Amino acid sequence: MVYTSEHPPFAVTVDIVVLTVRHDQLSVLVVRRGSPPFEGRLALPGGFVHVDESLDAAARRELEEETGVGLEAAHLEQLASYGEPDRDPRMRTVSVAWLAVLPDLPEPTAGSDASDAVWMPVADLGSRRRLAFDHFEILTDGVERARSKLEYSALGTAYCGPEFTVAELRHVYEVVWGVTLDAGNFHRKVTGMPGFVEPTGAQTTRGGGRPAALYRAGTAELLHPALLRESLR
Amino acid sequence: MVYTSEHPPFAVTVDIVVLTVRHDQLSVLVVRRGSPPFEGRLALPGGFVHVDESLDAAARRELEEETGVGLEAAHLEQLASYGEPDRDPRMRTVSVAWLAVLPDLPEPTAGSDASDAVWMPVADLGSRRRLAFDHFEILTDGVERARSKLEYSALGTAYCGPEFTVAELRHVYEVVWGVTLDAGNFHRKVTGMPGFVEPTGAQTTRGGGRPAALYRAGTAELLHPALLRESLR
DNA sequence: ACAAAAGTGTTATTATTACACCCATGA
DNA sequence: TCATGGGTGTAATAATAACACTTTTGT
Numbered sequence: 001m002v003y004t005s006e007h008p009p010f011a012v013t014v015d016i017v018v019l020t021v022r023h024d025q026l027s028v029l030v031v032r033r034g035s036p037p038f039e040g041r042l043a044l045p046g047g048f049v050h051v052d053e054s055l056d057a058a059a060r061r062e063l064e065e066e067t068g069v070g071l072e073a074a075h076l077e078q079l080a081s082y083g084e085p086d087r088d089p090r091m092r093t094v095s096v097a098w099l100a101v102l103p104d105l106p107e108p109t110a111g112s113d114a115s116d117a118v119w120m121p122v123a124d125l126g127s128r129r130r131l132a133f134d135h136f137e138i139l140t141d142g143v144e145r146a147r148s149k150l151e152y153s154a155l156g157t158a159y160c161g162p163e164f165t166v167a168e169l170r171h172v173y174e175v176v177w178g179v180t181l182d183a184g185n186f187h188r189k190v191t192g193m194p195g196f197v198e199p200t201g202a203q204t205t206r207g208g209g210r211p212a213a214l215y216r217a218g219t220a221e222l223l224h225p226a227l228l229r230e231s232l233r
Numbered sequence: 234m235v236y237t238s239e240h241p242p243f244a245v246t247v248d249i250v251v252l253t254v255r256h257d258q259l260s261v262l263v264v265r266r267g268s269p270p271f272e273g274r275l276a277l278p279g280g281f282v283h284v285d286e287s288l289d290a291a292a293r294r295e296l297e298e299e300t301g302v303g304l305e306a307a308h309l310e311q312l313a314s315y316g317e318p319d320r321d322p323r324m325r326t327v328s329v330a331w332l333a334v335l336p337d338l339p340e341p342t343a344g345s346d347a348s349d350a351v352w353m354p355v356a357d358l359g360s361r362r363r364l365a366f367d368h369f370e371i372l373t374d375g376v377e378r379a380r381s382k383l384e385y386s387a388l389g390t391a392y393c394g395p396e397f398t399v400a401e402l403r404h405v406y407e408v409v410w411g412v413t414l415d416a417g418n419f420h421r422k423v424t425g426m427p428g429f430v431e432p433t434g435a436q437t438t439r440g441g442g443r444p445a446a447l448y449r450a451g452t453a454e455l456l457h458p459a460l461l462r463e464s465l466r
Numbered sequence: 467a468c469a470a471a472a473g474t475g476t477t478a479t480t481a482t483t484a485c486a487c488c489c490a491t492g493a
Numbered sequence: 494t495c496a497t498g499g500g501t502g503t504a505a506t507a508a509t510a511a512c513a514c515t516t517t518t519g520t
Contacts, residue, residue: 003242005283005284007281009243009244010243010245010282010327011236011240011242011243012243012316048241049241050238050241051238051241051325052318054316055314055317078314080311080313080314081288081311081313081327081329083245083282083288083329084287084288085287094245094288094329096314096316096327226459
């Protein structure tokens with residue numbers, strides 16, 4: 001294949017918006033850049049796609065390499081691609097961005113090799129544009145996607161561990177949306193929605209108070225009727 | 234910039250799923266390929282992104298060049314990117330796919346230069362996989378996006394001309410979803426939804442029967458509450 | 467007058483919201 | 494026994510769905 005001005009070569013990268021709920025805050029995994037451009041600035045984890053590697057495989061590999069975070073059981077979906085001609089000063093680049101949602105990990109990113117990766121509350125990145133490239137725009141799009149998908153999909157369970165209480169799931173909604181939800185109504189909707197959550201039969205008292213039933217994620221992908229963001233108080 | 238096995242060069246293309254409602258069918262604009270690979274097969278319009286050209290500009294340019302269809306006032310949104318290593322036998326390619334929605338044009342694609350472009354009912358492409366590359370997958374994703382966005386966005390008006398009746402808009406919903414809707418309930422929801430449609434004050438009898446009020450698209454992007462696909466009968 | 471399509475009324479059903487209240491545990 | 498959260502009851506309100514009915518044109 002000959003690259004010409006009409007068929008020019010591009011660099012193709014992946015960037016991943018990894019979200020979790022941590023210390024009552026919606027948080028994103030960021031890395032500190034060790035080389036130009038934007039040296040020393042924060043960036044989303046990501047990197048170049050290899051030859052003979054699919055785009056989602058590249059996202060998983062880069063995340064693991066850069067942060068030590070594995071996505072085995074996690075939710076991963078494509079977000080969008082970003083390709084403004086000037087987005088990378090070095091060369092013409094198209095980045096395929098991904099959204100990943102993880103439970104709050106017991107051992108954050110510690111123990112991993114290359115890792116300068118840290119969890120950063122999304123709110124702390126809101127005003128100051130501390131992110132390299134167009135990563136602030138990618139982050140904004142990822143957060144908006146994550147917020148809206150809570151309404152009509154079962155994505156909320158991806159923030160929870162394999163077993164969780166209804167209150168823990170409600171906490172995810174409250175943090176991601178930044179609202180307070182009615183505990184009783186939320187409980188009814190979630191448990192009454194077929195396929196959203198399934199009782200494990202076990203209970204826990206880890207939240208304090210009366211023991212709560214434990215659930216695992218159900219098989220439903222889409223929720224109907226949706227849990228609307230309006231149900232706040 | 235040096236391209237290595239870790240930073241390999243890619244070809245980046247755009248492909249556009251252009252939808253309209255035509256002769257009571259959801260239809261997509263396709264072109265007949267004039268050269269290998271997949272010579273003689275149908276394909277979505279698209280092509281290589283130029284240097285110093287943004288991705289959406291490339292989509293508009295390729296569509297105009299290949300089909301003579303301009304997207305000035307039309308709806309255009311990014312769909313997703315497709316980059317399986319074997320998707321193009323010639324080279325490693327990533328395609329950024331776009332979804333466009335147009336009114337049924339009076340002069341289809343006639344009069345345009347290079348144009349082997351035709352409107353094809355989506356249903357006719359369903360069983361036989363007559364499309365080149367992974368374009369059937371892209372089409373499927375585009376149609377699904379178009380269908381689901383009718384529920385919660387004002388995308389339906391993009392299928393209509395600058396002025397339309399409620400019945401014409403309802404026809405769009407019925408064709409895209411493949412259902413029959415209750416005319417009375419639809420009328421109430423559409424006209425009562427703030428920002429969805431605005432009366433022009435004029436009327437038309439082009440549908441036969443009692444004259445219908447004409448509307449233009451409103452400013453709202455999102456509809457609340459959503460028009461659910463369940464409202465069929 | 468009649469067919470056809472536009473648009474309004476009416477009602478049953480279902481979903482949402484607010485909030486009261488009881489339940490089961492740890493301290 | 495008290496504080497803390499889990500979970501259920503209940504009633505007002507709003508949205509949806511079904512369908513009858515009136516309106517206004519062309520033929």
